[in-house]
Every structure is written in C-alpha cells, then in structure tokens.
Amino acid sequence: MSAEQWGFIFKQENCIQCHGCEVACKTWRGIDLGVSWRRVINIWNGEYPHITCSSTSISCMHCSEPYCIDVCTTGAISKRDTDGIVLVDTKQCVGCRACYDACPYKVPQFGLDGTMQKCDMCLSGKPGIPDFTQNAPPCVSTCPTKALVLKKMPASEKKEMEKAMKVFFNQSDEYQHV
Amino acid sequence: MTKQPGQAFKNCALTFDEARAMARKNGEKVVPTFCAMCGPNPTCGVYAFVKNGRFTRVAGMMESPINKGGVCPKGHAAPQWVYSPDRLKKPLLRKGDKNEGLFQEIPWDEAISIIADRLQQQKKQYGPESLAILAPAHRSYSNLIRRFLVVHGSPNYGHSGICYVQKEFAFTYTIGCQPRCDYKHADLIILWGRQPIYSGPAMGAVRSLVAAKQRGAKIVAIKPSVEPDVGVGDIWVPLRPGTDAALALSMLNVIVEENLIDAQFVETWCHGYQQLQEHIRKYPPEWGEQITGVPAGQIREIARLYATTKAATIDLGNGVEHAPSSNDAIRSVAILMAITGHLDRPGGNLLGGGKSGMPRPKTVHLPGSYTQEMIDKLVGPEFPRNFQPFWGGTSSSYYRILNSVLTENPYPIRTIISPGTQPTVSMRGSKRIVEALKKVDFYVVLDVTRTADMNYADIILPVSTPYETDHPFESKGNWIMARNKVIEPLADYKSIYEFFLDLGVQMGYGGDFWHGSIADYQNYQLSPFDLTIERLRKHPTGLTFKTEGTARTYENYSRVFQRRSAALSREPYLPQGKVAIYNTIFEREGFNPLPEWREPPESITGTPELTKKYPLILSDYHTSKAYSAAWQRNVPYLRELQPFPMLHIHPETAAVRGIKNNDWIIVESPHGWMKVKAELYPGIRPDTVMILHGWWQGCRELGFDDTPLLDGGANVNNMYSVDGEKAFDPLITAMSSQTLVEVRKYEC
Ligand code: SF4
Ligand code: SF4
Ligand code: SF4
Numbered sequence: 001m002s003a004e005q006w007g008f009i010f011k012q013e014n015c016i017q018c019h020g021c022e023v024a025c026k027t028w029r030g031i032d033l034g035v036s037w038r039r040v041i042n043i044w045n046g047e048y049p050h051i052t053c054s055s056t057s058i059s060c061m062h063c064s065e066p067y068c069i070d071v072c073t074t075g076a077i078s079k080r081d082t083d084g085i086v087l088v089d090t091k092q093c094v095g096c097r098a099c100y101d102a103c104p105y106k107v108p109q110f111g112l113d114g115t116m117q118k119c120d121m122c123l124s125g126k127p128g129i130p131d132f133t134q135n136a137p138p139c140v141s142t143c144p145t146k147a148l149v150l151k152k153m154p155a156s157e158k159k160e161m162e163k164a165m166k167v168f169f170n171q172s173d174e175y176q177h178v
Numbered sequence: 179m180t181k182q183p184g185q186a187f188k189n190c191a192l193t194f195d196e197a198r199a200m201a202r203k204n205g206e207k208v209v210p211t212f213c214a215m216c217g218p219n220p221t222c223g224v225y226a227f228v229k230n231g232r233f234t235r236v237a238g239m240m241e242s243p244i245n246k247g248g249v250c251p252k253g254h255a256a257p258q259w260v261y262s263p264d265r266l267k268k269p270l271l272r273k274g275d276k277n278e279g280l281f282q283e284i285p286w287d288e289a290i291s292i293i294a295d296r297l298q299q300q301k302k303q304y305g306p307e308s309l310a311i312l313a314p315a316h317r318s319y320s321n322l323i324r325r326f327l328v329v330h331g332s333p334n335y336g337h338s339g340i341c342y343v344q345k346e347f348a349f350t351y352t353i354g355c356q357p358r359c360d361y362k363h364a365d366l367i368i369l370w371g372r373q374p375i376y377s378g379p380a381m382g383a384v385r386s387l388v389a390a391k392q393r394g395a396k397i398v399a400i401k402p403s404v405e406p407d408v409g410v411g412d413i414w415v416p417l418r419p420g421t422d423a424a425l426a427l428s429m430l431n432v433i434v435e436e437n438l439i440d441a442q443f444v445e446t447w448c449h450g451y452q453q454l455q456e457h458i459r460k461y462p463p464e465w466g467e468q469i470t471g472v473p474a475g476q477i478r479e480i481a482r483l484y485a486t487t488k489a490a491t492i493d494l495g496n497g498v499e500h501a502p503s504s505n506d507a508i509r510s511v512a513i514l515m516a517i518t519g520h521l522d523r524p525g526g527n528l529l530g531g532g533k534s535g536m537p538r539p540k541t542v543h544l545p546g547s548y549t550q551e552m553i554d555k556l557v558g559p560e561f562p563r564n565f566q567p568f569w570g571g572t573s574s575s576y577y578r579i580l581n582s583v584l585t586e587n588p589y590p591i592r593t594i595i596s597p598g599t600q601p602t603v604s605m606r607g608s609k610r611i612v613e614a615l616k617k618v619d620f621y622v623v624l625d626v627t628r629t630a631d632m633n634y635a636d637i638i639l640p641v642s643t644p645y646e647t648d649h650p651f652e653s654k655g656n657w658i659m660a661r662n663k664v665i666e667p668l669a670d671y672k673s674i675y676e677f678f679l680d681l682g683v684q685m686g687y688g689g690d691f692w693h694g695s696i697a698d699y700q701n702y703q704l705s706p707f708d709l710t711i712e713r714l715r716k717h718p719t720g721l722t723f724k725t726e727g728t729a730r731t732y733e734n735y736s737r738v739f740q741r742r743s744a745a746l747s748r749e750p751y752l753p754q755g756k757v758a759i760y761n762t763i764f765e766r767e768g769f770n771p772l773p774e775w776r777e778p779p780e781s782i783t784g785t786p787e788l789t790k791k792y793p794l795i796l797s798d799y800h801t802s803k804a805y806s807a808a809w810q811r812n813v814p815y816l817r818e819l820q821p822f823p824m825l826h827i828h829p830e831t832a833a834v835r836g837i838k839n840n841d842w843i844i845v846e847s848p849h850g851w852m853k854v855k856a857e858l859y860p861g862i863r864p865d866t867v868m869i870l871h872g873w874w875q876g877c878r879e880l881g882f883d884d885t886p887l888l889d890g891g892a893n894v895n896n897m898y899s900v901d902g903e904k905a906f907d908p909l910i911t912a913m914s915s916q917t918l919v920e921v922r923k924y925e926c
C-alpha cells in the first residue's frame with residue numbers, strides 16, 4: 001500500500017448546504033436516476049430554541065481499511081495499490097448489498113442494473129469519464145464556498161479525515177440514509 | 179493510472195482555455211453563456227458542453243466575477259430542464275371549453291396575429307387599460323413588458339405586491355433608498371426574513387457571508403424556522419410568521435427607552451424622533467413577546483447588541499413583505515438603522531451602491547411616459563395613485579388584476595398575458611384566481627414547460643430556454659457579457675423578447691420595437707458602451723471594467739435624503755430632507771405617520787377564537803435548495819433532492835397528533851386543505867408549521883403525478899385569506915401568507 005492516498009477533506013464551516021456538489025456529480029458522471037454518489041446530509045445541533053443545523057457532504061471515503069471489501073464475497077471491490085482508490089468491478093458484483101450494510105457511511109448505491117456503484121474520485125481512468133487533468137473533480141470544483149478538497153495525503157492524515165467524517169455522519173438523522 | 183490530475187486541487191472550475199481543451203479532448207463543443215435556472219436575474223457565467231448536438235452539462239466560468247466558477251444544483255440540472263418531456267412543443271389555440279384541455283397547434287405568426295387582433299379590438303371597445311401583463315419578479319424582459327404597455331397605453335403592469343418592491347417603497351419613503359449591507363466590514367450581521375443561500379448560492383452574497391463569519395462577525399438570523407443561514411449563524415430568533423413589525427417595534431422601544439441612540443445623527447438627520455419617543459411606549463418587549471413569541475429577554479438582547487455594535491448591518495429579506503403590517507415592519511427597521519447611527523457608515527447599511535466604473539445599458543422601459551390619465555386608470559394600484567409611478571413605472575397588483583375580472587370594479591381586465599408566471603400557484607387565493615381565469619375574456623400563457631393554469635388559456639406560446647437563444651446580454655456590477663446559443667431550439671420556439679418585438683410590429687408599434695430586430699434592440703441598449711452586440715460577442719467571457727478611483731464615500735446623507743421621487747409630482751421622498759421617522763407624506767395620504775402593529779387575517783393573538791379549531795400557524799417558504807418558486811419540479815436531478823411536498827413540523831407537535839416522519843397528513847385552514855407529507859423538523863417553532871410554496875407539477879421521469887391546484891393538493895396559496903380588508907397591507911399591497919391550521923394524519 002502506498003504511503004500517500006487520495007482523500008477528500010470536507011470543511012464543515014465552509015459548507016452552506018447548497019447541494020451543488022451532489023448534483024454536479026450526477027450531471028458530470030451521468031448517474032442513473034434514484035442514485036447518488038455524493039450526498040449532502042443535514043445535521044441538527046441542539047434542541048429548540050437553541051438549535052442550529054449544519055451538514056456534511058459525503059461520497060465514498062475510499063477508506064484506509066474498507067469495510068466493504070471485507071464483506072464482499074465475490075471480490076468485486078478492490079483498493080488500488082498506487083493511490084488507495086476503492087473501485088468496483090461490476091462484472092463480479094452479484095448485487096447482494098452486503099457492502100451497503102457494512103459501510104459506516106451507507107455509501108454503496110444500486111442503480112438500474114442492480115450492481116454496486118459509487119464515487120471513483122473521477123480518477124478511475126475508465127473510458128468515458130470526463131478528463132480532470134487540469135482541475136479538481138466536479139463536486140470539488142463547483143463548490144461556491146470551497147468546502148471540499150481532494151488531495152493526496154499521508155495515510156495517517158487520511159485516517160483522521162475518516163474519523164472526523166464518522167463523527168459528522170453519526171450526528172445526522174437516521175431516516176436520511178435510506 | 180491514466181488520468182492524473184496534474185496541477186489539480188486549485189479548487190476551482192474552468193477558464194475558457196481549460197474548457198476548450200476539455201471539449202477538444204472529449205469531442206465536444208463548448209459555449210460560454212449565462213446560467214438560466216434561478217430568477218429573477220440569473221447572471222452566473224457557465225460553460226455549456228454540447229456533444230453530438232446535445233447539451234450535456236455545465237461548468238462554472240472562472241472569469242465571471244459573479245460566480246467565480248461556482249455553480250449550484252439548479253445550474254447543473256439545466257440539461258434536464260431543456261430536454262424535459264414537459265416542454266411545450268407548438269403554439270396552441272384553445273378549441274374546447276376552458277379547462278377542457280383541447281387545443282389546436284398553430285404557427286407562431288398566426289398566434290401573434292390572433293393576439294394582436296384581439297388587443298386592437300379590445301383597445302377600441304374597452305380602452306387600452308383592458309390589457310394587463312403579469313410580471314411578478316423583475317426579469318431581464320420586464321422592461322420590454324413595461325415598454326409594450328406604455329406604447330399600447332395601459333398602466334396595468336402586474337407586479338406581485340409581495341416581492342422586493344415593497345421594501346424598496348417603505349425604505350425609500352423613510353431613508354431615501356433601499357440600503358445595501360456592508361458585509362465586508364460588519365461585526366454583526368442580522369439576517370431578517372432573509373435566506374441568502376437558496377437564492378443564488380453561487381453569487382457573491384453567500385461568499386461574503388462565509389467570509390464575514392470566518393472573520394469573526396457575529397450572525398443573527400430572525401425567522402420562524404432553521405435554514406442553512408441559521409446553520410452559519412450564532413443566534414436564532416424564532417419569531418412567529420408575519421410578526422416582524424411587532425418585533426421591530428419592540429426593539430425600537432428598547433433602544434428609545436434605554437437611550438441607545440446616536441444622538442447627534444438623530445438631532446441632525448431625523449424628523450419626528452420626539453413623536454416616536456411618545457408613540458413607542460406602547461410596544462415594550464413584554465408586549466412584543468405576546469405577539470411574536472420571542473421572549474422579551476431575547477428582544478432586549480438583540481436590540482442592545484445591534485445598537486451597541488458599531489459595525490452592524492441588517493439584511494432584510496423578502497420574508498417581511500408577506501404580511502398586512504409589512505410597510506410598518508420595513509420602516510421600523512429603517513428607523514432602527516437610522517437612530518442607532520448605522521446608516522451609510524462602514525459595516526452598517528449603505529445608502530446607494532457605490533460607483534461601478536461601468537456604464538449602464540440604456541433602459542427601454544420609457545419611464546418618462548406616464549400621465550395622470552394612465553395613473554387614474556390603474557385597475558388595482560400596487561401603491562396608492564399619488565405614489566405612482568414608482569420603481570420603473572406604474573403598477574397594479576397581480577392579485578387585484580385577476581380579482582377585477584370577477585368584481586368588475588372599477589372595470590374588468592379583458593386580456594391577461596402571463597409570461598413565465600403561474601397565477602394559480604404563485605399568488606394567494608387560488609380559488610378566486612381559478613374563477614378569474616375561467617371568466618377572463620382572453621388569457622395568453624408563455625412558458626418553457628407546461629404550466630399549472632395553461633388549460634384556462636386561449637393561446638399558449640412555447641418559448642425557448644435561454645440555452646436555445648443568443649439574447650439578451652446581461653450585465654451586473656462591472657461585468658457585461660453576450661449570451662450565446664448553446665443548441666438550436668428543439669421545436670418551434672421563440673424567446674419572450676422576440677414575442678414582444680413581434681407583437682409590437684404586428685400591432686403597428688414597429689417604430690417603438692426596432693421593427694422586430696433583436697440585434698437593433700440590443701445595440702440600442704449597448705449604445706452607452708460604444709459597442710454593438712456583435713462586437714461584445716467577440717469577447718467570449720465578456721468585459722470586466724476597472725473600479726480604480728471609484729472608492730465609495732460614506733455619510734452621503736445630504737445627497738440621498740434629497741432624492742426626488744418617481745411619482746408624477748416629483749416631490750422629494752423625504753420632504754424634510756431627513757429620515758422620515760414621522761412620515762408627513764403618509765399622513766397627508768391618510769396613513770399612519772408612525773409605524774404600528776396590524777395582525778394578519780388569522781393569528782394566535784388576533785383571532786384567538788379560531789385557535790380551538792386551528793391551533794397552529796401556517797406559513798411558507800418561497801425558494802429552496804432545489805427549486806425557484808413554482809418552477810422545476812419536473813427536473814429529475816432536482817426532484818430527487820426534494821421529492822415530496824413536506825410540511826415542517828416540530829417533533830413534539832407531531833407526536834401529540836400521532837404523526838411520524840414521512841406520514842401523509844392533512845393540513846386544514848379556514849380557507850382550504852392540503853394533503854402533504856410530514857417532516858419532523860426540530861428547528862421550527864412548535865406553534866408553527868411551514869411548507870415550500872409552488873407545488874403542483876409532477877416529474878414524469880421519476881413517476882410523480884401532478885397534484886390538484888385546489889383542495890386536496892399541495893398548493894399552499896389555496897390556504898390563505900384574501901379578505902380585501904385584512905389580508906393586504908393598506909399602503910404597499912403586501913399580501914398575507916399566514917393563517918391558522920390544524921394538522922392530522924391522513925387515513926386512506
Ligand atoms: S464504500 Fe463505504 S466502506 Fe467502502 S471504501 Fe467507500 S466509504 Fe469505505
Ligand atoms: S469525485 Fe467524482 S464521482 Fe466522486 S463524488 Fe465527486 S464528482 Fe462524484
Ligand atoms: S457544493 Fe460545497 S457548499 Fe454546497 S453542499 Fe456541497 S460542499 Fe456544501
């Protein structure tokens with residue numbers, strides 16, 4: 001495993017909950033209806049009247065130690081050695097949804113063909129995927145207030161990001177995850 | 179790995195060169211243009227990509243000083259709007275009865291000549307004032323509407339009476355103009371009835387807000403429920419819908435009683451402070467608490483915080499324009515700004531926009547052409563006649579235009595043209611509106627997709643999206659850019675601009691309408707720039723003018739307080755050349771010289787007898803992360819963000835009614851009922867429920883059907899009172915969007 005891995009940084013204090021990243025991902029990647037590779041989730045803080053809200057913008061975290069890979073019986077999911085990107089081979093996926101149950105962020109999505117799909121960081125190198133040679137991927141570049149960053153980071157930093165995201169995510173409402 | 183993001187992570191969108199390089203690589207065409215997905219003046223720059231003739235997606239334009247590369251969800255979803263199965267295809271002429279839905283396809287030219295014939299005949303028979311054109315929001319084409327009406331001879335420009343111009347009026351007649359907020363230098367920002375994030379999130383206001391927050395500015399949000407701006411805020415003041423005037427009066431009470439004023443400013447620049455001192459005693463915070471539901475302690479706290487923070491600004495939103503006490507709410511806020519010394523000082527509320535360094539395009543709305551005769555003929559003035567014309571021309575209120583069809587008082591409007599607006603879902607009193615549309619002689623609809631009320635139309639014209647046309651150019655701040663056509667129109671479409679030019683020519687008004695030439699129309703507007711549209715178009719990302727040497731000045735009181743009004747009399751807005759705390763013009767015209775409290779038609783404190791049957795307050799939101807007003811429910815990527823009409827209800831309020839999250843519920847007011855879903859929402863007052871307005875349209879791609887316009891649907895406008903005495907602000911129209919309701923689980 002390479003010491004440096006790609007990872008998203010989400011700056012909660014910059015996010016204005018506009019959902020631009022979510023829809024940018026859909027249009028730029030031409031995603032099926034009913035499926036979201038990136039979601040903006042609302043988080044309540046406090047109780048009325050001392051209550052505010054914040055949000056988290058989440059896609060696949062491309063975990064340091066992916067839970068989804070552990071539970072996948074067909075070996076359809078893999079973590080790329082060179083850069084840590086977690087990729088799905090849909091030909092091997094049987095659509096059992098074990099990865100969805102295992103994923104702490106409820107990331108795996110199942111579109112019309114029933115196989116697992118999710119964020120590939122727009123770096124998968126697959127044909128037909130827009131070229132971001134010059135720029136960050138659409139979710140990152142569209143953000144009006146620069147709340148998202150994608151960068152190559154040391155494994156230790158990446159683990160910190162994952163931990164922080166877990167905290168955000170667990171604060172959000174249960175029903176938003178379905 | 180084949181695709182390494184080279185220099186990557188500069189966290190931006192595309193420059194023109196990058197967009198071209200990307201397009202070349204992918205075998206695409208790229209077109210620089212403007213986003214067109216939010217109203218009223220969408221001016222974010224985008225690069226539209228076209229593959230094999232199909233518009234596929236947009237990227238933000240780095241060169242645009244407005245959005246600096248950012249694009250919001252609405253902007254990204256544009257291709258689905260353009261290719262929606264809900265697009266109108268051909269001009270239609272009604273064949274069957276109204277609301278039967280039987281139409282015959284006709285060519286554009288024929289539609290134009292049918293409309294022109296009808297207008298000519300009605301002009302002869304009933305006078306030109308029998309025509310009204312609805313223009314709820316100020317869009318780029320609104321000035322053409324004004325021009326058409328002026329040339330035709332009708333004063334009846336139909337403004338909503340609930341949006342922006344109400345603030346413009348109350349502010350201007352109190353402090354000389356509607357002030358701007360100095361986010362850049364403020365230590366305290368009060369967002370009051372304002373939602374800066376769902377309208378134009380990629381534009382400058384939100385960036386300034388986030389920057390202010392990061393600078394350490396304190397943010398206070400005043401509104402009945404928690405939205406993202408409360409999320410970035412420090413203090414939430416949860417007031418009852420429609421009670422802004424009461425809150426402002428009580429804040430004034432605190433500031434006056436505790437003498438937290440800028441004595442020198444008051445002495446030099448205010449008229450009537452002594453009368454206010456006497457008058458405001460009636461409104462202590464304990465009284466305010468009764469009405470607004472905000473604890474007296476919190477009213478004191480924010481009043482003191484505002485008065486004692488030197489660099490403090492109030493950003494007053496459209497939320498305050500929806501109550502019968504609107505005018506008094508707005509001028510109370512203006513008086514707050516004035517007596518605390520926050521006007522036109524760094525970090526406060528600025529008078530005038532500062533200099534831009536760019537010439538202004540020539541306007542086309544003919545503001546100097548109004549006569550007393552036209553003003554006398556207004557069918558339902560938005561502002562009393564002695565205040566007309568105001569803000570660009572004369573206006574009748576949208577609702578009163580429709581209502582005149584039923585009351586025939588003072589006369590019935592005979593033709594209504596709706597360019598890009600849907601009266602049944604955008605205006606209060608949907609039941610009345612439907613009756614009016616049934617009865618009106620001639621109703622013309624222009625829109626991109628199906629509209630809620632097109633089955634009542636005599637003629638329907640399908641218009642092009644701004645992605646299928648090369649006009650108009652847009653300008654904002656220091657930036658001007660031509661619009662470019664992304665794709666050829668998908669059907670027999672023309673733009674709303676072409677409609678007014680063509681109709682003008684057909685009516686015999688060609689000399690006033692550039693003989694139908696869109697190029698000449700744009701060149702006329704561009705004359706101050708010494709540019710033609712073709713030369714402007716040669717600058718793919720537009721022209722940005724320098725601002726050097728245009729630093730703003732402060733304390734421009736003597737200039738702004740002397741402004742002459744737009745009214746026919748041209749009398750100054752402020753007769754004393756000072757802030758009109760005691761308003762002698764309002765007094766002369768028979769209105770309160772000092773701000774007062776007026777209850778909404780139904781409310782907990784105003785009509786307690788109703789609260790047994792209807793214990794909760796209902797109000798609505800006008801925009802959301804996914805939709806602009808009543809638009810765009812048909813766009814799948816947006817509909818996925820907000821699939822159902824959800825009523826925000828506090829979990830405890832829901833629990834006592836046995837209502838769970840996502841349950842279908844019935845919401846009933848004295849005026850109608852809706853069937854919607856419950857969203858258990860911890861961030862709302864427990865005595866209040868709220869819903870987004872504008873629901874009716876289905877989304878075929880996702881299998882959502884249309885919902886009824888009246889009872890049983892999700893149209894909140896069907897829930898409100900339109901009582902002529904109680905539901906309107908007596909001076910500035912502002913219609914109430916508050917009522918009382920009960921909510922129960924829907925049992926099928
Ligand atoms: S799918 Fe879930 S578990 Fe797997 S890498 Fe992504 S975030 Fe981690
Ligand atoms: S990196 Fe690409 S695939 Fe992943 S969320 Fe962003 S836009 Fe979607
Ligand atoms: S685009 Fe940026 S601000 Fe908007 S929701 Fe996504 S992360 Fe938040």
